[in-house]
Amino acid sequence: MGLRDNRTTGVVAAPLSREFSGTRGRPRFNWTAAAMIGPAVLALLLIGIYPLIQAVSTSFKLYQITKPYLGTPWVGLDNYQTVLKDSLFWSALGRTGLFFLLTVPLQVALGIGVALLLTATRWKGPAAVTRVLLVLPIATTPTVVGLIGRLVYNRDFGVLNWMLDLVGLGPVSWLGSARAAMFTIALTDTWQWMPFVALVALSGLTSVPPDIVEASKLETSSWWETFRNVQLPYLLPGLTAVLIIRTADILKLFDMVFVLTRGGPGVSTELVSVYVQRVGFRVFDLGVASAQAVLLLILCNVLAQAYIRLFYREVEV
Amino acid sequence: MSSVTMETTTSKPGSLAAQRARGRPGIRAKDVLQLLAIVLLAGFILAPIYWMVSTALKTANETFAVPPVFIFQPTAEHFRTVFSEGAVLPSLLNSLIVASASTLLAVILGTPAAYALARFEFRGKSNLWFWIISNRFISPIVVALPFFLLARDLKLLDKQLALILAYLTFNVPLVIWLCIDQFRSIPRDVDQAALVDGAGLWRVFLTITLPLAIPGVVVSAILCFVFSWNEFLFALILTRSEARTAPVEAANFMTGFGVRWGAMMATGTLIVLPVVVFAALVSRHLVRGLTMGAVK
Structure with a gap:
């Protein structure tokens, strides 16, 4: 029964509950099992937890690589105070939020549209080919996406300005002004991640029993009614997952933006990861950068908790 | 024509016949x-x-x-340039070594752990589980700083080993998560029977369960390879020249005067081509990997 739930909602939590409810006949935990889990846990502890502890301890120290004569004295909460008062940090967070608003709603709307188009169309062949194509942007190395951006957005010989020119617009300085650059990185991100939303929505749509869709089409002629009342409920779990994953990934986003704009012009596209990287590795103020990283970590953890609560609730038996 | 109408009315409204008749x-x-x-x-x-x-x-x-x-x-001029001069070829080789080694290590560490998590019950298991999944959400920039300090102290800066280890932070959770799913789908009776016959747990795992789980292991390995191959931030911070990976080398084309677009795009093509092929092979599982199994 659990399995059916899982199929219809597209969420995997249900099989877990099935496993966990049937504990009878399970071998008890023993040393061999511990030896199987041990190395992985140890590795994750060493490369995951240890650096975090070091990040926290660095965040309480004065640690400027360019000024070794200062040493690394303990400074308590000074770095955190610096960060909390640092308007650049807050504006980087604000920009990251703006970037989220520019990209995610658009990607969700387009992704659902694409999924609906590919499932409803009579052109099964082209739709199947396009479905495979959707994987390409997701797999494309983000660094290379940034480099391609440098090429196609080029003001002088970029192919995009030529296309605009064909319809009598432009030329646009895609990376030249603060506002345009923000729009440009959002557009680039949409190229790469809208397909992800579309694939998630597609898997949600395929889990809708066709009978219900047909029945609803008999009752109402408006596709919106059908979508809202019949299909959308099946999409919601997947879209919630997308929302949290995209939030986490936008907090992580570094490579594409770094290559395309270096956070510029000025600081206009300096998202939070790019800013922390600059403070840490171009200004070399590791203490302050660590404090920023720790604050960021808290944010990441909140997201992880939300995600786990929503999608793996059944595990807690 | 009339037979079609008959079909639509008699069969269930959602049946394939009805859809075809409509289309x-x-x-x-x-x-x-x-x-x-x-x-x-x-x-x-x-x-x-x-x-x-x-x-x-x-x-x-x-x-x-x-x-x-x-x-x-x-x-083919640009490809020839890229192959003959400069650091592109060594960087591709570095990428290949780092991504393969990290993937292999993640599979070696991850599959037994996934097996034990799928088969055994113990206290604190769900906490362990949550912790493993939550690694998906940690921003690399958070651990990049301490990694840098650690690698500097251990003299691992600009060494492939530093990247191989760093990439385990996302590869091990991915392998564990995807393989737990796979092991669950194998009936427990299969290994139970062998255990009753007196075989040790490791032997059962290695000779019976793991071979059955190969499809899932391959999928997780391919995804690990793709994510490691594409990684940029750790590679930028932990390497200088010797261990520099292909994405960092490609980005390097943008510095200095007179961008060599042809050579840069040839490098980009060499980087993107293999992963795109790999991703297309496992396209059905890509979403599962990206969402840690929450969306199938």
């Missing part, structure tokens, strides 16, 4: 628009990749041409 009438304006939309979508996805590959095959004059050149005599 059978001639092509309408809506259908044309849908085809147009699909073609536009495919074009939108392919255009940047096409432009990268075609620029890699153009001469410099053709690259700068306005209006852009669409029909040209392809030249």
Whole structure:
């Protein structure tokens, strides 16, 4: 029964509950099992937890690589105070939020549209080919996406300005002004991640029993009614997952933006990861950068908790 | 015609026959628009990749041409340059070594752990589980700073080993998560029977369960390889020249005067091509990997 739930909602939590409810006949935990889990846990502890502890301890120290004569004295909460008062940090967070608003709603709307188009169309062949194509942007190395951006957005010989020119617009300085650059990185991100939303929505749509869709089409002629009342409920779990994953990934986003704009012009596209990287590795103020990283970590953890609560609730038996 | 109508009324409304009967009438304006939309979508996805590959095959004059050149005599000049001079080839080799080694290590560490997590009950298991999944959400920049300090102290800066270990932070959770799913799908009776016969747990795992789980292991390995191959931030911070990976080398084309677009795009093509092929192979599982199994 659990399995059916899982199929219809597209969420995997249900099989877990099935496993966990049937504990009878399970071998008890023993040393061999511990030896199987041990190395992985140890590795994750060493490369995951240890650096975090070091990040926290660095965040309480004065640690400027360019000024070794200062040493690394303990400074308590000074770095955190610096960060909390640092308007650049807050504006980087604000920009990251703006970037989220520019990209995610658009990607969700387009992704659902694409999924609906590919499932409803009579052109099964082209739709199947396009479905495979959707994987390409997701797999494309983000660094290379940034480099391609440098090429196609080029003001002088970029192919995009030529296309605009064909319809009598432009030329646009895609990376030249603060506002345009923000729009440009959002557009680039949409190229790469809208397909992800579309694939998630597609898997949600395929889990809708066709009978219900047909029945609803008999009752109402408006596709919106059908979508809202019949299909959308099946999409919601997947879209919630997308929302949290995209939030986490936008907090992580570094490579594409770094290559395309270096956070510029000025600081206009300096998202939070790019800013922390600059403070840490171009200004070399590791203490302050660590404090920023720790604050960021808290944010990441909140997201992880939300995600786990929503999608793996059944595990807690 | 009448038989079709009969079919629609007698069979269930959602049946394939009904759908086919509905779709059978001639092509309408809506259908044309849908085809147009699909073609536009495919074009939108392919255009940047096409432009990268075609620029890699153009001469410099053709690259700068306005209006852009669409029909040209392809030249292998840039690929030859990239192969003969400079650091691109070594960086691709570094990427290959780092991604393969990290993937292999993640599989070696991750599969037994996934097996034990799928088969055994113990206290604190769900906490362990949550912790493993939550690694998906940690921003690399958070651990990048301490990694840098640690690698500096251990003299691992600019060494492949530093990256191989760093990439385990995302590879091990991925393998564990995807393989737990796989092990669960194998009936427990299979290994139970062997255990009753007196075989040790490791032997059962290695000779019976693991071979059955190979499809899942391969999928997780491919995804690990793709994510490691594409990684940039750790590679930027932890390498200088010797261990520099391909994405960092490619980004390096943007520094200095006079960007060599052709060579840069040739490098980009060499980086993207293998992962795109890999990703297409496991396209059905890509979403599962990206969402840690929450969406199938």
